[in-house]
Amino acid sequence: MPQILRINCRTKEYNFEEVGPYVNLGGRALTSRLINKEVPADCHPLSAENKLVFATGLLGGSTAANSGRVSVGTKSPLTGGIKESNSGGLFAHKMPKMDLLAIVLEDKPAEQAPFSTLFITDGKVEFRDASDIVGMDNYPAHDKLLEQYGNKLCAAMIGPAGETVRQTATIQFTDPYKRPARSAGRGGTGAVMGSKKIKAIVLDPEFANKVGAVDNDNFKTARSTWVNILKGHPVTSEGLPGFGTAVLVNVVNEAGALPTKNFRYGQCEHAAEISGEKMAEIIESRKGKTTEGCHAGCIIQCSQQYNDADGNYLTSGFEYETIWAFGANALIKDFDDIATMDRICDDKGMDTIEAGNTIAVAMDGGIIPWGDGKAAIELLKKVGSKDPMGMIIGNGVEFAGGAFGVDRLPTVKRQSMPAYDPRAVKGVGVTYATTAMGADHTAGYGVTANLLGVGGSIDGLKKEGNIELSKNLQVATAAIDSMGFCLFVAFAVLDSDNGVQTMADLVQSWTGNSFTPDDLIALGVGAMKDEQAFNERAGFTKADDKLPRFFETDPLPPHNVTWDYDEDELQAAKV
Amino acid sequence: MGIELKCFATLAKFLPENGDDYPVESGETVRSLVNKLGMPEKDVTLIFINAVRSNLDSEVNDGDRVGLFPPVGGG
Numbered sequence: 239m240p241q242i243l244r245i246n247c248r249t250k251e252y253n254f255e256e257v258g259p260y261v262n263l264g265g266r267a268l269t270s271r272l273i274n275k276e277v278p279a280d281c282h283p284l285s286a287e288n289k290l291v292f293a294t295g296l297l298g299g300s301t302a303a304n305s306g307r308v309s310v311g312t313k314s315p316l317t318g319g320i321k322e323s324n325s326g327g328l329f330a331h332k333m334p335k336m337d338l339l340a341i342v343l344e345d346k347p348a349e350q351a352p353f354s355t356l357f358i359t360d361g362k363v364e365f366r367d368a369s370d371i372v373g374m375d376n377y378p379a380h381d382k383l384l385e386q387y388g389n390k391l392c393a394a395m396i397g398p399a400g401e402t403v404r405q406t407a408t409i410q411f412t413d414p415y416k417r418p419a420r421s422a423g424r425g426g427t428g429a430v431m432g433s434k435k436i437k438a439i440v441l442d443p444e445f446a447n448k449v450g451a452v453d454n455d456n457f458k459t460a461r462s463t464w465v466n467i468l469k470g471h472p473v474t475s476e477g478l479p480g481f482g483t484a485v486l487v488n489v490v491n492e493a494g495a496l497p498t499k500n501f502r503y504g505q506c507e508h509a510a511e512i513s514g515e516k517m518a519e520i521i522e523s524r525k526g527k528t529t530e531g532c533h534a535g536c537i538i539q540c541s542q543q544y545n546d547a548d549g550n551y552l553t554s555g556f557e558y559e560t561i562w563a564f565g566a567n568a569l570i571k572d573f574d575d576i577a578t579m580d581r582i583c584d585d586k587g588m589d590t591i592e593a594g595n596t597i598a599v600a601m602d603g604g605i606i607p608w609g610d611g612k613a614a615i616e617l618l619k620k621v622g623s624k625d626p627m628g629m630i631i632g633n634g635v636e637f638a639g640g641a642f643g644v645d646r647l648p649t650v651k652r653q654s655m656p657a658y659d660p661r662a663v664k665g666v667g668v669t670y671a672t673t674a675m676g677a678d679h680t681a682g683y684g685v686t687a688n689l690l691g692v693g694g695s696i697d698g699l700k701k702e703g704n705i706e707l708s709k710n711l712q713v714a715t716a717a718i719d720s721m722g723f724c725l726f727v728a729f730a731v732l733d734s735d736n737g738v739q740t741m742a743d744l745v746q747s748w749t750g751n752s753f754t755p756d757d758l759i760a761l762g763v764g765a766m767k768d769e770q771a772f773n774e775r776a777g778f779t780k781a782d783d784k785l786p787r788f789f790e791t792d793p794l795p796p797h798n799v800t801w802d803y804d805e806d807e808l809q810a811a812k813v
Numbered sequence: 814m815g816i817e818l819k820c821f822a823t824l825a826k827f828l829p830e831n832g833d834d835y836p837v838e839s840g841e842t843v844r845s846l847v848n849k850l851g852m853p854e855k856d857v858t859l860i861f862i863n864a865v866r867s868n869l870d871s872e873v874n875d876g877d878r879v880g881l882f883p884p885v886g887g888g
Contacts, residue, residue: 472858472884481822483887488821492880494864505864514887515825540887558887683888689866690886691858697866729886796864 240339245356245363247434248286248345252363257339262751264296266322267720267765268340269311273320274768279775283315283426284403284433290343292329292394292439295722299334299449300457302744303465304724306331306533308411313776314425316405316592316634317651317676320772322765323427324680324719326532326541326555327411327420328392335446336360346434353401353435355383359442368437373398373622375585376410380418383438389416390443396436397587398622400428404632406588406596406621407432413532415543419555420532423589424678425653426634452750460743467737468537471730473692478540478726479529483558484514486657487566493689494796495662495698497655498566499608500598501648504662504794512565512573517544517556520573524549538726544577553581559679562657563594568601568614575611582618592634593618595654599635603642648789651676651782660785661794661801663688663698668708668803671783672811674769680725682712682811686732693732699799709811717762721745766813780805817878820850824881827852837873844869847881858884 242260245252259275260268269291281287290312297305308330314321333339336358353368371379376397384391393412400407407428410418422428451457468474477485490496491509498506510516521528527543532555546552556577564576579597583590597614600606606613620628630641635654639647648655653676660667665684673681684707688698696703711728718725721741731737738755746753773782789801815836820828827850829835837846847857847869859882860867873879 473886477822477883477885478887481885485822485885486887488819488880489859489882489885492819492821492861492864492878492882493866513821515822679888685888686886689859691866691884692886695866725888726886 239337240334241337242340242342243338243358243363244342244344246345247343247436248347250365254361263720264298264339265293265307265309265720265722266311266324266716267761268293269309269322270320270765270768272340272342273311273313274772277313279772280777281313283313283318283430286346288313288430290427290430290434291340293340294330294333294338295720296745297722297748298330300451300748301535302461302748303468303535303537304727305722306535307719307722307724308422309719310409310422310427312427312430315403315429316426317653319651319676319776319778320674320769321425321427322675322719323422323424325409325411325420325422326724327413328533329394329411329441330722331534332392332441334449336441337447341439343431343434343436351435353437355438355440356436357440357442360445372401372437376418376587377585379438380412383440384416387440388443391416392441392443393418393438395438396428396431397585399586399588399632400432401437402622402632403429403432404588404621404629405429405637406592406632406634408587408589410584410587413554414534415530417554419553419584421555421584421589424591425675428587451748453747456743457747460740460747463736463740464744465537467734467740468727468730471733473729474538474726478538481514481518482528482540482542482556484517484556484561486558487513487561488515489689490658493662495659495689496562496566497648497657497659499569500567500602500646501655501659504659504796506566508571509566511571512561512576514558516573521545530554536724538724540726546574553577553584556580557590559657560590560594563591564597564614567594568598569609570611570614571609572611575615578615579618582615586618586621588621588632591656592654593631595635595648596631596638599638599644599647600631600642602646603644605642646788647786649677650785651778653677658685659794661789661799662797664701664704665696665698665707667785667801668704668808668811669712671785671803671808672708673712674766674773680715682708682715683725683728684708684711686711686729692729699797701802705807705811712766712811713759713762713813715762716765717758720761720765763813770812780809783808814875816873816875819878819880821880821882822885823883824852824856837875841873842869843867843871843873843879846873846879852881856883857881
């Protein structure tokens with residue numbers, strides 16, 4: 239039976255518990271329920287009262303395609319609200335094989351306590367001395383763990399940004415290619431892990447129980463229907479594997495919605511130089527790989543291996559959002575500079591969206607020149623050191639804006655916006671405004687119907703229909719995150735007659751518990767309700783659902799549109 | 814003066830050499846353009862004319878910027 243493992247980071251006691259009140263929950267629904275029920279909403283995110291939860295989805299451990307995403311939940315040091323940050327890697331499918339539904343880090347040791355590596359095995363947790371990897375970047379530290387634990391290593395770890403509790407800090411996960419290249423990126427979850435003095439969590443490579451579906455015949459049938467749905471949709475079968483997520487650079491630029499120069503313009507002159515097409519060309523010429531999955535069982539394969547000019551591995555999981563943030567929003571043209579910054583972010587363990595926007599703010603504040611990739615690289619390298627500039631950059635847009643005297647700060651709930659200008663993609667703008675997560679495209683990706691013609695078509699330049707679009711997507715996304723699916727399955731599900739039913743069939747046959755499409759919706763609604771309730775107790779009101787004023791006053795070229803929702807009408811996007 | 818034609822992702826191979834200044838006839842539509850370029854109509858699912866979402870029956874005029882995409886997604 240799956241259990242919840244609670245680990246006290248101060249006393250080093252631990253307990254494998256029955257799931258109790260968290261029965262039938264998984265992924266985001268579980269992390270958000272646990273944080274809402276157990277963490278005082280008004281605690282400081284870095285205090286002993288905050289908790290850090292790793293949860294596998296309802297389909298974790300299964301062979302259903304694209305069901306191996308992990309949810310990390312906590313009170314966010316960046317936003318001060320609840321956070322679920324989602325990642326690929328090997329963790330989520332490994333946990334059920336160790337009878338684990340969730341791992342909860344609680345309490346924290348004294349300030350001067352040394353960092354530990356948690357080694358989790360059959361019924362046992364060891365706090366191991368981490369002094370040999372403390373202060374190291376994620377890639378070399380991960381290599382040390384590989385030496386120690388072997389090639390079946392499955393780790394979650396923080397880099398220097400997390401050790402120094404910076405608000406952009408990520409938790410990095412071992413990917414299928416023995417690299418720490420997958421991130422729970424947003425909201426500073428790595429800082430919470432750092433505050434608890436845990437450098438890494440290693441799941442015993444030798445401990446792997448067999449897991450299987452309760453109703454194997456129906457599971458196999460649903461699994462093959464599911465593969466056909468994903469393979470039958472052109473986005474999940476061709477668009478994403480061919481060019482990665484960066485294929486969107488040209489799309490969003492043509493649509494006039496690519497935030498450029500710290501959200502001043504909707505089109506970027508050098509878009510072609512930072513496009514997915516250009517990336518594929520560079521990767522092929524250097525014998526990298528244009529397609530890779532982020533977790534076992536992925537059949538979409540949107541990731542890649544990007545090599546440097548000498549043909550050596552530089553980075554992977556190199557996403558549209560990252561390329562946009564450094565490339566269009568900070569006006570950097572050189573693809574290798576951008577790839578280097580992606581690698582630095584993975585090595586220091588920081589969120590590429592927040593880091594890219596922070597670099598743009600540093601440019602807006604005159605700290606470095608616009609478009610200067612080399613200067614941006616030097617700024618990012620300081621994160622995790624004792625240099626005060628590294629402390630500022632590592633704390634994200636709002637903090638850096640305060641330090642540099644910049645008033646143009648594209649944030650909601652202190653989290654900076656991703657790669658779609660909300661004035662021209664209002665469906666995702668409504669999500670930025672209303673999700674409990676802060677500005678987050680993955681919480682309700684209205685780009686689908688606004689720009690991509692997936693799941694219907696709703697004009698992103700006008701208000702009509704976009705609140706409903708965002709709300710429906712927010713509910714569906716919360717359910718997808720709770721089952722452990724990759725969000726990109728939504729492209730196929732939105733255009734499929736039997737997609738939702740098939741996801742429900744997979745859960746029902748895998749778990750043996752009745753699970754209908756109505757239950758799936760209820761799972762998503764429940765997660766959102768927990769998140770909203772937590773944020774209300776933390777002091778958030780509808781005034782926190784506003785976008786920064788400049789989106790209302792400054793028209794965005796080329797469409798010259800503004801943000802024109804008031805916070806009262808936006809409340810309809812919540813559950 | 815013609816149009817500024819842009820063909821992306823898997824459609825890039827259909828881009829003519831004079832894409833920056835591609836001649837169009839009066840009454841030209843995206844459909845007639847796509848046929849002239851030899852693209853399978855069903856592969857052209859995202860169409861932007863001067864940054865506005867358009868369709869196969871939209872008119873194309875001199876000076877327009879036309880972007881053609883196959884089905885794509887990401888994020």
